[in-house]
Amino acid sequence: MDLNTIKVIAFDADDTLWVNETFFRDAEIAFAKHLLDYGDEEDIVRMLLDTEIRNLDTYGYGIKGFTLSMLETAHRLMGDKMNAETTAFILDKGKQMLAEPVEVLPHIEEVLEELSKKYKLVVATKGDLLDQERKLIKSGLIDYFHHVEIVSDKKETQYKKLVKHLDIEPQEFLMIGNSLKSDVIPVLAMGGYAFHIPFHTTWTHEQVDDEINHSKFRALTNAKELLDIL
């Protein structure tokens, strides 16, 4: 693998730089427990996930859309019994999530410090800009990055736009992230490099089971391995 062409390295944010899915999983469980009179935990979580996926085109990704989907799911479950207490519980849960401290993943800081000496680093995320910028500041990682690229989705089209926007060629671009579906497959498809670092929890909607065999792909087990390769 010839890595000498790489000029810009883009990092996914949530669950690549810092913990994120854990907060959503915890919130789902708290939500289900609040509504146990209306179904068992597993069914309620599945119903919430179903609502989230149906709302993706409308709400996009992020905590605000998730909060609205929790409210909609509660209404589907409770019908006319939906009350002030449940609404307030969900609104509070959303605000708590937005206020969570940022937990940077292992080795990330030392890896960014080294890589920022040789490459232009950017964050490429489909989250909410305000939310992601806040996390970047709280994480203490902001100075390692040239800027944050918010993309409305992570498909080949958006990566092509991103590369054009960065004024580089696809083979000068490396994406690093925890999602094969969002961070790896579309980047390889447009001719860029993509390295996968899995996070212990990956959202059901993001899972791709295929094995990947590609000259511009590397599967890593943790961020530190980046320093052996780049």
Place this chain on the structure above:
Amino acid sequence: MDLNTIKVIAFDADDTLWVNETFFRDAEIAFAKHLLDYGDEEDIVRMLLDTEIRNLDTYGYGIKGFTLSMLETAHRLMGDKMNAETTAFILDKGKQMLAEPVEVLPHIEEVLEELSKKYKLVVATKGDLLDQERKLIKSGLIDYFHHVEIVSDKKETQYKKLVKHLDIEPQEFLMIGNSLKSDVIPVLAMGGYAFHIPFHTTWTHEQVDDEINHSKFRALTNAKELLDIL
């Protein structure tokens, strides 16, 4: 005014390219009317605006945060009486707003067509990316723009980052928008050009009453005047 240095023109999106505030004003009134048992219209609208402003740091700008602020305001007003009907009404109102057709403002299309021949045009907005990209596609204006810049706020710091990101000097940048506070004052402060085109409704939170007297500023009454100047 020497306009020959200008290379990139950034347009604000909401209420500069298309109608937006009107939808929020209509939603506020519908919200207040739904809650007339709990206060008069004016007081309810003021209470909602107060909630929105207190939530700006948490939710940022956009329809999802506005929907969450409507829910919070209803809960403040109704207390334990907040019911399924009101929650569903507000969730529906938010989704309706997200699905509104885009109404492009007068002269915008012909102005963009002309200006795109001489300048690089971008959209600079602090809205939600998914929402703004959807509006740009629906509006039919997307091909006139090089890309969309989402900024977390429109202060001098963010404009400096934007200009750096565009790889130009402040005096090569012109911002066009309907808000003196967000589109004009911070741009002039960093040394860029800024033209103001007012929209008939401007959010109370955005109003600035000072007169502006600056060599790089122009006050226009409609978009068509741009073609006489640029």
